[in-house]
Amino acid sequence: MTKAPRLPLRSLTLALALASAAQAAPDAPSPILTTPEARDELTYARPEIARVTHVDLDLTADFATHVMRGTATLDILARPGATEIILDDNKLAISSVTDAAGKPLKWSVGAYADYKGTPLTIAIGAARRIVITYASDPGASALGWLAPPLTAGKVKPYLFSQGESINNRSWIPTQDSPGIRQSWSAKITVPADLVAVMSAERLTPKGEAAAPGWHSYRFRMDHNVPPYLIALAVGDIAFRAIDARTGVYTEPSVLAKDASELSDTGRMVTTAEGLYGKYRWGRYDVLVLPPSFPFGGMENPTLTFATPTIITGDKSNVDVIAHELAHSWSGNLVTNATWSDSWLNEGFTTYFENRIDEALYGKERAATLADLLWDNLQRDLKGAPDADATRLHGKPEGTYGELDYTKGSTFLRTIEYTVGRARWDAYLGDYFDRHAFQPQTTAGFLADLRAHLIKGDAALEAKLQLDTWAYAPGLPSNAVHVHSETLAKIDALLARVNAGAPIASVDAAHWSTQEWLRFLNGLPRQQTAARLAELDRTLHLSSSTNAYIRSAWLVLAIANRYDPAVPAIADFLPSVGRGLLIYPVYRALKQQGDWGMAIARRDYAVARGGYHPTVVSALDKMLGWKG
Incomplete structure (x- = not known):
């Protein structure tokens, strides 16, 4: 089998200072990867020319019209001579674009492409901070507006967002690509009888009085994150602490039940830190959403969004929380640069999740979960429409079925069994440290493995079959199957x-x-x-x-x-x-x-x-x- 070329990993951090220190992002800008395989086909952005480094939102949630409206203020880093920036847009109703002083800037929206949306091109000139006034479309793909009967309490409405993979461009005008990490802040104004929470530090947990009948909540994320991790929920939401840094948000009518089911969350954080290093996001809370949430969980920083279907009374499905917590390292800390490499998020996280389960609940519980994943792996290998759909580094929409999760985690488990757990854990903890708050590609990960784990050992290289795992279809011959x-x-x-x-x-x-x-x-x-x-x-x-x-x-x-x-x-x-x-x-x-x-x-x-x-x-x- 012909091996895919080993592409050198290069990164480019644009070296311009922002217009003033007050405009600088809380963290220094993360690098932009510029190797060919790091080009994101699902964004219109050209970050090597001009990129967003910080987003500041000032939005009102209008439940009557199912619209988020207000402003997004973007800080920009641009190379010398750059005159425009291209953002991602999906049916936003834009009223105006100005510089920080209020001077109008020329802007245009390009042709619409299904799913991908449209390019929003802004002539920035010398401006390095721009203000976009806009409203989301009532049918925005990221936003779920729920009538009261669709909630647990049945009395008040609910709103939640789901940004992965490229849905946030339907309510936030920014460069919506996982490889363009950004810090962000927000003021969200909601009806006074509702509560807003977001995936960031909560600066005003009880809200501030705004116009009569409205309250505002403020949030801040100082770390650079991929834009799909900006998340919002608004509703009849209460909170119960589990320990000093973890807790549960959910509707009051189910708070006691949900908090009881998720009582091991604090222990999970401590266990994860013992495996692969410090948890870097401050708090770790879980928001249990109404039943219409489409996924098991979503790893939004500081605040995992979780489906109520994991609340089964026996804790047999809290592995979902272990999975979303593990994303705080694999995905949130080190992120796939494009969705062609989503296994770098999901495969790593599924492996890490299993290690948390083993440490907390024992080897047999972990073996049971791993064995079931093996079944899913075989199912998807057989059910894939073609061989290409089974490659880890594949199409922009990722691999077929759950192969990002199952084939990816089996790859990492196979490395563990080949080199030994102690050596593998030492490498993986170091890997997360060296690439913290940065995007990554499959080629970059393989280069890192060769430099820091294999270190020229030809026999080990042959045993691991790295290129076969990453680039070839099907399942390599050295795959490890854990039996329960x-x-x-x-x-x-x-x-x-x-x-x-x-x-x-x-x-x-x-x-x-x-x-x-x-x-x-x-x-x-x-x-x-x-x-x-x-x-x-x-x-x-x-x-x-x-x-x-x-x-x-x-x-x-x-x-x-x-x-x-x-x-x-x-x-x-x-x-x-x-x-x-x-x-x-x-x-x-x-x-x-x-x-x-x-x-x-x-x-x-x-x-x-x-x-x-x-x-x-x-x-x-x-x-x-x-x-």
């Missing part, structure tokens, strides 16, 4: 059940979510109606309060066109917005032709208004939705 004794017992049980043993012989009283999933997903896809009725009656699957279990059960029921499960489908789909759990159900319905599509369209019509815009976009395409 817990799942082996489930497999033995499955063999008996699949041979005809009664479901009443299954003792699932103390199963974790992972054991449930192994069992349900291990059942043959073809079942009789009588067997499905026995499963549901004995194990109470349709009424389970665990969304993971219900999703897996419904997929099995749908595969057999099991009509008694149809009411459970109608109950489930509007109650959960997490893509991981609802996409398989809709996909299974679609595969059943007219029978399934009739159910899918009926239930989607009810559920659609409560889903996040990114989920709506995906499901509209999947179902051919015309409204």
Whole structure:
């Protein structure tokens, strides 16, 4: 196999000072990577010419019109002779652009491209601070505006943002690329009976009186972060501390339950620091959102956004919090420069998450999670539309399915098993220190491995197969598969059940979510109606309060066109917005032709208004939705 070229890692930090010391970003600007593989195809920006270093927002959340409106003040670093800056824009209604003194600047919006949006070109002249007055579109892809019935409390509305990967350009005019790190600050004005939180230091936790009936909240992020990590939530939000630096934000009606489930969060931070160095972001809090949040979690600095589906009463899904916490090193601290290398975020973080789980909950718990990921790895390798979709360094939209997570983490685990844990941990801690607050590419990571871990050892280089892992499709021959004794017992049980043993012989009283999933997903896809009725009656699957279990059960029921499960489908789909759990159900319905599509369209019509815009976009395409 031909190896991809080893590209030299170079970086360029523009050396101009800003117009005044008062305009300087809190941290010195992070480097911009200029090697060919670091060119981000999903941004219009030309950061090597002129780049944003700091964003200051002054916005009002208008729940009546579903619009964020106000100003964004941008500090700019430009090379000599630069006369314009190009930003990313997605349907922003721009009123004016001026310099810091209020002098109008010429600006233009280019042609619209689906998903990517439009270039916003501003003639800056000598200006190094500009002020953009604008409003977001009511359908902004980053913003989820929820009516009261879609919240836990059912009384007040809710707003949350989801920036990854390039959605923040729909409410913030900036250079929306992970490789263009920026510091930021904000004043957010909201109705006085609501609370605003953001992914930054909270300067006014109780808010400040603004106009009658309004309060303002101020935030500051002194470190340079990729723009997708600027995050906002507004709603009926309360807080409970876990310890001196961790706590939980959520709606008051579920605060006690959520805080109890997440009580190990402080221990997770301490454990992570013991593995790979100091936590550098100050506080680490978790915001549990309403059900329409589309992901398991989002690693926004200082404030992980989490789905309520992880609150299952047994802590068997708090590995999601371990994952988002681990992003405080891999992703937030050292970030993929482009989305073609998103495995540098997700693969590293999935590996790190597993190490936190092992340290807190034991080797077998970690082995169970790793073994399940191996199953997902095999599933996606088989299901990928083509070989290219299985490469770690791949297309701008990343690899197929969860391969960024599963193949990426297996790569790192294979390095650990090859060189030994002590040596690997020492390298990885040093790696995070040396590249802190900087973007990274696959080529850069491999160069770093060769310089600081392999150090010319030809035999080790051959064993690791670095280029095969990074650039070739499929799974290299040295991949490490961790086996779980817990799942082996489930497999033995499955063999008996699949041979005809009664479901009443299954003792699932103390199963974790992972054991449930192994069992349900291990059942043959073809079942009789009588067997499905026995499963549901004995194990109470349709009424389970665990969304993971219900999703897996419904997929099995749908595969057999099991009509008694149809009411459970109608109950489930509007109650959960997490893509991981609802996409398989809709996909299974679609595969059943007219029978399934009739159910899918009926239930989607009810559920659609409560889903996040990114989920709506995906499901509209999947179902051919015309409204």
